[in-house]
Amino acid sequence: MKPPCRRWRLAVLCIALSPAAPAQSVDPSHSELVFVTRMMGVPVQGRFTRWDATLQFDPRHAQAGRVALRIDIASASFVASEVSAEARRAVWFDAAQFPQAAFASAAIKPLGGGRFEMSGRLTLKGRERDLVIPVNLAQTGSTGRASGSFTLQRLDFGIGTGEWADASLVEHEVQVRFQIALTGLGAP
Amino acid sequence: MSLRHRLAFGVLVLSAGSAGAEPVRYRFDPTHTVAYFELLHFGTSTIRGRFAPLAGEVTIDRVSRQGRVQVEIDTSTASTGVAVLDARLKEADMLAVQAHPRAYLVAERFEFDAAGRVKSLRGEFTLRGASLALELRALRFNCYTSPLLRVEVCGGDFEGSFSRGAAGITHSLPFVSDTVRLLVQVEAIRDDAR
Numbered sequence: 001m002k003p004p005c006r007r008w009r010l011a012v013l014c015i016a017l018s019p020a021a022p023a024q025s026v027d028p029s030h031s032e033l034v035f036v037t038r039m040m041g042v043p044v045q046g047r048f049t050r051w052d053a054t055l056q057f058d059p060r061h062a063q064a065g066r067v068a069l070r071i072d073i074a075s076a077s078f079v080a081s082e083v084s085a086e087a088r089r090a091v092w093f094d095a096a097q098f099p100q101a102a103f104a105s106a107a108i109k110p111l112g113g114g115r116f117e118m119s120g121r122l123t124l125k126g127r128e129r130d131l132v133i134p135v136n137l138a139q140t141g142s143t144g145r146a147s148g149s150f151t152l153q154r155l156d157f158g159i160g161t162g163e164w165a166d167a168s169l170v171e172h173e174v175q176v177r178f179q180i181a182l183t184g185l186g187a188p
Numbered sequence: 189m190s191l192r193h194r195l196a197f198g199v200l201v202l203s204a205g206s207a208g209a210e211p212v213r214y215r216f217d218p219t220h221t222v223a224y225f226e227l228l229h230f231g232t233s234t235i236r237g238r239f240a241p242l243a244g245e246v247t248i249d250r251v252s253r254q255g256r257v258q259v260e261i262d263t264s265t266a267s268t269g270v271a272v273l274d275a276r277l278k279e280a281d282m283l284a285v286q287a288h289p290r291a292y293l294v295a296e297r298f299e300f301d302a303a304g305r306v307k308s309l310r311g312e313f314t315l316r317g318a319s320l321a322l323e324l325r326a327l328r329f330n331c332y333t334s335p336l337l338r339v340e341v342c343g344g345d346f347e348g349s350f351s352r353g354a355a356g357i358t359h360s361l362p363f364v365s366d367t368v369r370l371l372v373q374v375e376a377i378r379d380d381a382r
Contacts, residue, residue, distance in 0.1 A: 040377055041215055042337040080336050168218055168241075 023184065026053045030181035033071070037154065038171040046087065050075035058186045059137060059144075062110040067118065069103040092159055098125045106130075114138060124157045139188045149177040211249040214342055214376030216242055216259075221343075222373045223261065227352075228365035235364070237268035237277070239291075246376050248298070248306070248342070255298035257309060261291040282357050284316050291315045293322065305329040306344065315355040324348040324372060334377070343375030 034047040050072035057065035074095040076087045088095040105120035116135040121128055135148045152174045154160050160170055218241035227235045244259035263285045266277050278285040295311025306329045313322035329344035348370045353361060 039337060040217055040219075041379060042339050042377055044337065079338060083336060 024055050024057050024182050025184055026055070027181040027183055028052070032177075032179050034177050035152075036175045036177070037173070040169060044078065044083070046076050046078045046083070048072070048075050049077050053180065055182070057108070057182070059110075059114075059139060059188050060186060062108045062116055065105070065108045067103070067105040067108070067120070071101040071103075073099055073101055091161055091164055094125055101125075103131070108135075122152075125159060127157045129156055137182075139185055142183060142185050144182040144185050145179060146182060147177075147179045149175055151175050211247045211254075213245060213247045213379045214340075215245045215379045217341065217343075217375040217377050218243065220373060220375035224371040224373075226369040226371070228367070230363050231365075235268065235273075237266055237274075239263070239265050240267075241265075242374075244293075245379070246342075250300070250304045253298070253300045253304075254296075255300075255306065255309065256296045257293065257311070259293040261293070263289055263291050281359050288316045295322070295324070306342075309346075313350060315350075316357065318355040320350045320354050322348055322350055322370075324370070337377065340378040341375050342378070343373075346370075346372040346374065348372075 028051070032047060033051055034045055036043050036045045038044065048071050051069060053067065053069045055065065055067045057067065073093050074088055076084060076093060076095075078084045078087065087093055090097065101122070101124040103120055103122045105118050107119050109117040109119075111117055114137045116137065118133045118135050120131060120133070122131050129152075131150065131152075133148055133150050135146050138145045138147075153172050154170075154174050155165060155172055164170060221242045221244075222238050222240040223242055224236060224238045229235050239261050242259055242261055244257065246255060246257040248255045263283045264278060266283055266285075267274055268277070277283050280287065292314040293311060294314075295309040297310040299307040299309070301307045306326055308323060308325045310321070310323045313320045324346040325348065327345040327347055329342070331340055331342040333339070334341045349367050350370070351366050352358075352368050353366045
């Protein structure tokens with residue numbers, strides 16, 4: 001890491017000359033992280049309302065980018081509050097034992113046309129799995145919207161075990177959808 | 189309520205559910221769909237057991253007042269809570285679960301009341317490969333919106349009976365009744381093209 005630019009007089013110049021883009025940030029109020037499963041055939045959607053992301057991502061140098069996400073598991077919310085309460089219990093997310101989930105990117109591959117393939121590792125309920133996540137980036141000036149979706153198998157993470165492992169009650173496949181508002185992006 | 193009012197109410201209920209009327213498909217909620225059976229033992233007490241969960245679906249057209257239900261019953265799920273009885277029930281001369289792992293109900297003759305609730309249904313019950321006519325009468329029928337799933341759920345309690353002898357189950361007649369009373373709890377979740 002290069003030494004920080006300390007003197008305010010030089011700050012502007014310093015940023016302009018800096019080879020690494022400034023760290024980007026996420027605007028959580030315009031972002032969402034939702035997941036959908038099916039309960040007895042009916043789609044049931046939940047969302048995480050508390051999470052944060054740190055990222056260093058310059059669309060021109062996507063390969064050098066890094067993304068890390070931390071999710072407060074107890075923030076999992078459903079339309080029905082009974083479901084939110086149930087989801088925190090040990091058989092599902094076990095929020096008491098595993099209060100955080102985390103994702104860390106390992107590689108970001110640009111596919112062209114604002115599309116990227118991000119691979120990384122998800123830690124959820126104490127289990128780790130490698131994921132490949134397709135990401136679309138729509139950029140306007142220095143702001144952008146990263147979106148995408150992928151599927152997980154809930155049993156890979158021990159979510160909904162015992163009697164609830166029955167797929168006819170709650171499907172094993174869970175679709176995760178994200179829309180993340182980014183600021184501080186460099187020129188596209 | 190006068191007859192006129194009752195009719196008006198019925199029309200209201202029907203029209204409320206009939207916007208763009210067409211058959212609506214519901215799929216059984218396996219956690220609230222159970223068939224209980226009862227047989228009289230030595231004219232003295234009632235043997236009870238159940239088949240659960242039941243898989244199936246029902247289609248209801250409230251405007252044309254038609255319906256269709258098909259149910260698949262896993263005969264090996266027969267349970268009285270008494271292990272020796274359950275083992276006996278599954279043998280070849282009774283439910284014959286190896287030769288006949290499934291029983292079926294298909295019913296297409298639905299009757300509705302003025303408010304559009306299912307009143308009864310008649311169809312064919314296939315047990316041990318034998319087809320029996322079966323009528324199920326609603327003791328209650330209702331629809332509600334599930335607060336969990338945010339979709340319409342319809343269901344009720346239904347009652348009917350059949351002769352086990354007609355399905356070839358004659359063991360211990362007449363000490364255990366030939367008539368089997370069925371009590372069916374059913375709830376089905378509206379399944380729009382999802």
